[in-house]
Amino acid sequence: MWRSAPPFGELLSGCRKSALHLEMRDHYDDPDEAPRVEAWKAGKRPDPNNRDSWWRPWLDMVSETVGRGVEIRRARIVSEPVSEYTRYLYDGTFANIAAGEQIRWLPRKKASGIALPGNDFWLFDGRLVRFGYFSGEGAYLGDEVTDDPAVAKLCAEAFESVWSKATPHEEYKV
Structure with missing residues (x-):
């Protein structure tokens, strides 16, 4: 069944085993992120020694979720040479x-x-898929969730195929 997605924090807090995220765009136009992107373009970088300079509240949600024993994996399919946004x-x-x-x-x-x-997606516990929709310019248009087993299976197989071919962040160079 397809339906509007509940708030993302609710999806993550209900997760028990795994949250998998596949990103396939080279640019996202998020107005909330625009100030961070502009600061980055001006040469400002997050300080590894100052967690307060990092993206909040997202990273707090991740830490809490991982602390509960949930595995969070993200795979990014990117064009090369990479875009400025990447x-x-x-x-x-x-x-x-x-x-x-x-x-x-x-x-x-x-x-x-x-x-x-x-579309990009999150797969929660191998059963619930949240698809994110974006315009051609990268503007966020909304999302939907489904618990259709065939869709969840497609997303799980796609993610694992990407994951098996992808390079860990520590080894990937832009």
Whole structure:
């Protein structure tokens, strides 16, 4: 069944085993993130020694969730050479990892043999999928969730295929 997604924090707090996230865009146009992107373009970087400079409250939710024993993995399919926005994400990924996420990168040309859903998604506990919808320019348009077993299976298989081919953040160079 398809329905509007509940708040993301509610989805994550209800998670018991795993939360998998597949990102497939080279740019996201999030107005809340725009000040951080502009600061990054001006040369400001998050300070690894100052957690208060990191993206909040997201990283607090990640730390709490991982602390409950939930595995959070994120895979990013990226074009190469990478976009400016992907460089921005890359430079801040250390904070996601410090909070407990596992992150890998897959060059788009290595994803050609993988059957992928048409949209970015989160898969919670292998059963609930939250799809995020974006405009061609990267503006967030909304999301939906489904617990359809066939959709969850497609997303799980796509994620694991990407994950197996992707490079861990520590080894990936932009």
